[in-house]
Amino acid sequence: xxxxxxxxxxxxxxxxxxxxxxxxxxxxxxxxxxxxxxxxxxxxxxxxxxxxxxxxxxxxxxxxxxxxxxxxxxxxxxxxxxxxxxxxxxxxxxxxxxxxxxxxxxxxxxxxxxxxxxxxxxxxxxxxxxxxxxxxxxxxxxxxxxxxxxxxxxxxxxxxxxxxxxxxxxxxxxxxxxxxxxxxxxxxxxxxxxxxxxxxxxxxxxxxxxxxxxxxxxxxxxxxxxxxxxxxxxxxxxxxxxxxxxxxxxxxxxxxxxxxxxxxxxxxxxxxxxxxxxxxxxxxxxxxxxxxxxxxxxxxxxxxxxxxxxxxxxxxxxxxxxxxxxxxxxxxxxxxxxxxxxxxxxxxxxxxxxxxxxxxxxxxxxxxxxxxxxxxxxxxxxxxxxxxxxxxxxxxxxxxxxxxxxxxxxxxxxxxxxxxxxxxxxxxxxxxxxxxxxxxxxxxxxxxx
Amino acid sequence: xxxxxxxxxxxxxxxxxxxxxxxxxxxxxxxxxxxxxxxxxxxxxxxxxxxxxxxxxxxxxxxxxxxxxxxxxxxxxxxxxxxxxxxxxxxxxxxxxxxxxxxxxxxxxxxxxxxxxxxxxxxxxxxxxxxxxxxxxxxxxxxxxxxxxxxxxxxxxxxxxxxxxxxxxxxxxxxxxxxxxxxxxxxxxxxxxxxxxxxxxxxxxxxxxxxxxxxxxxxxxxxxxxxxxxxxxxxxxxxxxxxxxxxxxxxxxxxxxxxxxxxxxxxxxxxxxxxxxxxxxxxxxxxxxxxxxxxxxxxxxxxxxxxxxxxxxxxxxxxxxxxxxxxxxxxxxxxxxxxxxxxxxxxxxxxxxxxxxxxxxxxxxxxxxxxxxxxxxxxxxxxxxxxxxxxxxxxxxxxxxxxxxxxxxxxxxxxxxxxxxxxxxxxxxxxxxxxxxxxxxxxxxxxxxxxxxxxxxxxxxxxxxxxxxxxxxxxxxxxxxxxxxxxxxxxxx
Numbered sequence: 054x055x056x057x058x059x060x061x062x063x064x065x066x067x068x069x070x071x072x073x074x075x076x077x078x079x080x081x082x083x084x085x086x087x088x089x090x091x092x093x094x095x096x097x098x099x100x101x102x103x104x105x106x107x108x109x110x111x112x113x114x115x116x117x118x119x120x121x122x123x124x125x126x127x128x129x130x131x132x133x134x135x136x137x138x139x140x141x142x143x144x145x146x147x148x149x150x151x152x153x154x155x156x157x158x159x160x161x162x163x164x165x166x167x168x169x170x171x172x173x174x175x176x177x178x179x180x181x182x183x184x185x186x187x188x189x190x191x192x193x194x195x196x197x198x199x200x201x202x203x204x205x206x207x208x209x210x211x212x213x214x215x216x217x218x219x220x221x222x223x224x225x226x227x228x229x230x231x232x233x234x235x236x237x238x239x240x241x242x243x244x245x246x247x248x249x250x251x252x253x254x255x256x257x258x259x260x261x262x263x264x265x266x267x268x269x270x271x272x273x274x275x276x277x278x279x280x281x282x283x284x285x286x287x288x289x290x291x292x293x294x295x296x297x298x299x300x301x302x303x304x305x306x307x308x309x310x311x312x313x314x315x316x317x318x319x320x321x322x323x324x325x326x327x328x329x330x331x332x333x334x335x336x337x338x339x340x341x342x343x344x345x346x347x348x349x350x351x352x353x354x355x356x357x358x359x360x361x362x363x364x365x366x367x368x369x370x371x372x373x374x375x376x377x378x379x380x381x382x383x384x385x386x387x388x389x390x391x392x393x394x395x396x397x398x399x400x401x402x403x404x405x406x407x408x409x410x411x412x413x414x415x416x417x418x419x420x421x422x423x424x425x426x427x428x429x430x431x432x433x434x435x436x437x438x439x440x441x442x443x444x445x446x447x448x449x450x451x452x453x454x455x456x457x458x459x460x461x462x463x464x465x466x467x468x469x470x471x472x473x474x475x476x477x478x479x480x481x482x483x484x485x486x487x488x489x490x491x492x493x494x495x496x497x498x499x500x501x502x
Numbered sequence: 503x504x505x506x507x508x509x510x511x512x513x514x515x516x517x518x519x520x521x522x523x524x525x526x527x528x529x530x531x532x533x534x535x536x537x538x539x540x541x542x543x544x545x546x547x548x549x550x551x552x553x554x555x556x557x558x559x560x561x562x563x564x565x566x567x568x569x570x571x572x573x574x575x576x577x578x579x580x581x582x583x584x585x586x587x588x589x590x591x592x593x594x595x596x597x598x599x600x601x602x603x604x605x606x607x608x609x610x611x612x613x614x615x616x617x618x619x620x621x622x623x624x625x626x627x628x629x630x631x632x633x634x635x636x637x638x639x640x641x642x643x644x645x646x647x648x649x650x651x652x653x654x655x656x657x658x659x660x661x662x663x664x665x666x667x668x669x670x671x672x673x674x675x676x677x678x679x680x681x682x683x684x685x686x687x688x689x690x691x692x693x694x695x696x697x698x699x700x701x702x703x704x705x706x707x708x709x710x711x712x713x714x715x716x717x718x719x720x721x722x723x724x725x726x727x728x729x730x731x732x733x734x735x736x737x738x739x740x741x742x743x744x745x746x747x748x749x750x751x752x753x754x755x756x757x758x759x760x761x762x763x764x765x766x767x768x769x770x771x772x773x774x775x776x777x778x779x780x781x782x783x784x785x786x787x788x789x790x791x792x793x794x795x796x797x798x799x800x801x802x803x804x805x806x807x808x809x810x811x812x813x814x815x816x817x818x819x820x821x822x823x824x825x826x827x828x829x830x831x832x833x834x835x836x837x838x839x840x841x842x843x844x845x846x847x848x849x850x851x852x853x854x855x856x857x858x859x860x861x862x863x864x865x866x867x868x869x870x871x872x873x874x875x876x877x878x879x880x881x882x883x884x885x886x887x888x889x890x891x892x893x894x895x896x897x898x899x900x901x902x903x904x905x906x907x908x909x910x911x912x913x914x915x916x917x918x919x920x921x922x923x924x925x926x927x928x929x930x931x932x933x934x935x936x937x938x939x940x941x942x943x944x945x946x947x948x949x950x951x952x953x954x955x956x957x958x959x960x961x962x963x964x965x966x967x968x969x970x971x972x973x974x975x976x977x978x979x980x981x982x983x984x985x986x987x988x989x990x991x992x993x994x995x
Contacts, residue, residue: 357660
């Protein structure tokens with residue numbers, strides 16, 4: 054039976070369309086299978102690689118990993134001490150890789166070939182570009198204070214390059230750009246600690262890199278974080294031997310020790326003082342916040358005429374002043390956390406300073422809240438606002454007590470675990486979430502009705 | 503998208519939605535009880551869902567406009583009451599520029615200066631929210647200094663002016679000097695202790711010739727088979743005054759506008775409107791008191807959500823549940839006993855207050871309405887003590903026919919006084935009209951039987967009030983002595 058050419062063409066087109074659809078469906082399925090396989094295979098390969106090929110960490114990487122604090126921040130402060138330690142560490146790395154050599158009076162470049170490590174290559178080119186010969190101390194100071202060569206950032210980039218940490222870039226409130234690093238292998242820090250313990254507590258002859266790391270850790274006062282007090286006392290003779298070993302980095306270590314040890318101790322003492330201040334301030338703040346929740350209101354006097362209490366709790370203008378003041382303090386407190394967490398203004402104060410300021414603001418907020426409310430909890434949505442705000446303040450104060458007073462509490466036989474510290478911080482954040490909506494309603498109610 | 507981004511976006515969205523919802527409640531419609539910044543006063547809590555009754559200004563008005571509108575709202579409902587009380591501090595007095603010196607101290611041009619809503623902490627008796635010694639604002643300086651112009655007041659402090667039974671800010675109809683002097687020498691009990699208007703009211707029945715009897719009842723045959731109801735009606739004031747069954751159950755038949763059979767237009771339970779057709783004054787006064795204030799004509803209607811949606815062109819696309827959610831709750835017509843703030847009997851919690859709550863519609867037993875109906879619900883000390891009071895003894899004697907008409911004192915005698923209106927004697931159903939300050943009760947009620955001095959002292963003694971006037975007052979108000987002293991001083995001058 055003959056078919057008309059149009060009908061024949063239509064049949065062909067239909068057949069082609071069917072095949073194309075089939076092909077598309079097959080391609081889509083294949084893509085999904087490939088994606089799933091790649092995803093799982095990728096993970097399996099990553100685990101295998103991790104076990105087969107260990108991380109190749111430099112001395113700088115080791116030191117940086119040890120510097121990571123409880124909040125996952127590697128270098129909390131932009132200070133000379135840490136920079137000097139890092140400068141010394143990178144010179145040691147270069148020295149161990151045979152790129153440079155040091156003697157008492159000079160530091161000379163032996164091999165100009167790039168190592169492939171971003172930090173080491175930068176430092177090498179910096180030294181190479183310097184025409185006059187200078188000693189190790191000069192280079193430590195130069196590298197530590199150089200603005201053109203930000204040693205902390207390069208060290209972190211080097212650490213990321215090694216694969217020990219993962220770099221994460223993000224925008225904060227569409228205004229600030231923030232870069233954070235996250236440890237990919239949580240065991241690496243523990244491994245380093247074990248390695249250092251091994252070096253300082255055993256009588257084996259260490260390799261030069263391990264000895265250098267141990268001495269650098271001692272130089273920047275990190276030993277108490279690795280060893281107990283008794284172990285530190287026990288390892289002192291061994292440390293003396295390690296420092297005296299005629300190893301390649303002795304010069305660097307001695308100089309770092311002489312320049313920085315005093316500063317580091319000073320900073321540690323300062324941090325301890327601030328932690329104590331956090332602790333005390335948090336206890337007082339917590340007491341006032343709980344008192345705000347439980348105390349009966351301070352009555353407005355039944356006396357005609359202007360009195361301070363009348364102004365505070367019965368005068369619209371004063372209420373607005375104290376209210377906006379409270380809002381202002383709270384916003385600054387919040388801004389400090391954003392700054393702190395994202396390391397946006399590290400040049401304007403170190404971590405502990407910002408932390409103390411945050412807690413101080415929390416304390417000021419409790420006092421301003423009293424001026425605004427006089428222990429009144431309000432009604433309906435205002436009560437909700439008040440209760441949420443008080444929980445934020447109380448949880449914040451508890452976090453301050455547990456973080457700032459961890460050493461004090463340990464002395465009193467209350468061990469503060471990481472989980473214990475995180476619980477009030479989480480409560481502090483979760484109860485903060487409804488506050489903006491409640492606050493907007495609170496303000497609208499004042500002005501619209 | 504990172505986890506943080508999703509979390510922050512979700513939080514931001516939730517916050518925005520919450521603000522928008524509350525914004526819509528505020529500006530378009532929806533219940534706003536969650537937004538109340540403080541408990542509403544006893545005076546207004548029944549109508550608190552109708553915010554626009556007081557907050558009359560548009561939502562984004564400036565404070566001056568809002569305050570002005572709110573004060574206008576106060577006057578809308580309370581102006582008649584103030585006018586009747588011969589207000590001692592009328593607004594017009596303080597609007598005079600010569601009074602400008604006092605505006606900064608206590609702006610008496612505005613009701614809200616002394617009566618601020620939603621401030622339970624500073625709300626005192628009569629919803630006053632300024633300090634008790636507020637008189638000091640104007641009466642402590644210059645020619646207004648009462649300590650100088652009244653020798654009797656020289657050593658007094660200002661915190662007792664309005665609380666000792668001597669003065670009220672608005673209503674001083676029995677507290678001005680001339681009245682005090684005029685009634686200074688009266689005994690505690692008058693020679694003929696009878697409440698005259700009550701006595702007269704009980705005499706104003708029609709003659710036996712005009713009254714209706716059982717066989718006159720016009721009702722469907724099924725209704726006529728209820729002998730108890732028929733008996734109640736035949737003995738009632740309605741039957742005596744020739745009010746037939748159809749007057750309430752089938753008004754169209756009664757007024758002749760419908761010629762169909764009674765069965766077709768018969769209503770088993772007529773609405774309150776039927777009562778109001780004849781008892782207009784009672785209804786008007788009932789709506790001014792706490793019992794019936796939810797029916798007050800000045801209460802704002804719920805906001806028109808449909809109208810607003812129409813104006814935005816959204817009416818046809820808005821789902822009905824959204825409309826329902828964002829619709830203002832209407833003020834219920836009746837208050838239930840459970841909503842009352844005074845102590846009430848728990849078994850009466852579900853009762854509501856309408857005409858039929860106190861007046862059985864067929865027997866229309868005013869004796870029941872005057873005492874038993876009140877005590878069905880009220881459970882405060884004053885109410886509880888009534889049945890042990892001398893007033894109740896007198897009431898029982900009158901009801902039993904052992905004493906003259908008007909000698910008994912029921913709850914209604916004092917709280918729902920008889921008044922003369924256009925030649926008729928009617929009952930004021932605004933039981934709050936002469937309740938606070940309680941000196942308002944003296945002229946229309948107390949003085950019929952008691953002397954002024956006795957009444958002033960009794961009403962100033964809170965404990966005696968709780969005992970429902972069983973015994974004598976332990977408090978003495980010195981107003982009369984001071985008024986007489988001033989009179990003597992004037993004569994000496």
